[in-house]
Amino acid sequence: MELSKEQIEKRSPDITLCLFLGGVIGFISGLIGIGGGIILSPVLLMLRWTDIKETAAISALFIFVNSMAGITGQIQAGFSLPSHWLYYAAFTLTGAVIGSYMGSQKFEPRLLKMLLTLILLLAAAKLLFTSWNISGLDYFCLQVWKLIFSYSDILLKRWETASRCLR
Numbered sequence: 001m002e003l004s005k006e007q008i009e010k011r012s013p014d015i016t017l018c019l020f021l022g023g024v025i026g027f028i029s030g031l032i033g034i035g036g037g038i039i040l041s042p043v044l045l046m047l048r049w050t051d052i053k054e055t056a057a058i059s060a061l062f063i064f065v066n067s068m069a070g071i072t073g074q075i076q077a078g079f080s081l082p083s084h085w086l087y088y089a090a091f092t093l094t095g096a097v098i099g100s101y102m103g104s105q106k107f108e109p110r111l112l113k114m115l116l117t118l119i120l121l122l123a124a125a126k127l128l129f130t131s132w133n134i135s136g137l138d139y140f141c142l143q144v145w146k147l148i149f150s151y152s153d154i155l156l157k158r159w160e161t162a163s164r165c166l167r
Helices: 005-009 015-032 037-046 052-076 085-106 109-131 137-149 153-166
Strands: none
Touching (some): 015 037, 037 052, 037 109, 052 085, 052 109
């Protein structure tokens, strides 16, 4: 069996640096209210500690832990969950299981890298546009999603609904 270029170039992580970066990324993620995988994924890949599939698995766990800490903090601050939160949780879990299977068993690492790149670009664009109050973000994101999902009517309707909810 021949090793891929990524497997050959992987480096052994330094435990001290891992703990430090995990703490810093966790702190920043909690501070700004995100799961943290969007920060962790590029770090793992740039330091060559993992390949794309390992990165996805690690960042999913990292996001879960940070999200649970975040929701705990919100509940302690008086935030109450919407009555339909179980539906969100069920659909999220279903999507996560399907996505995990597809990412680990069906998709090639090259496709996963392309998808990660597009998602990171969308996240950066959203942050840029919303921080600087630039209009047109919804149109930009919608065009990217059209490209990714090849004009799927069902997925576009879900994106439009989600973008209305995020406003």
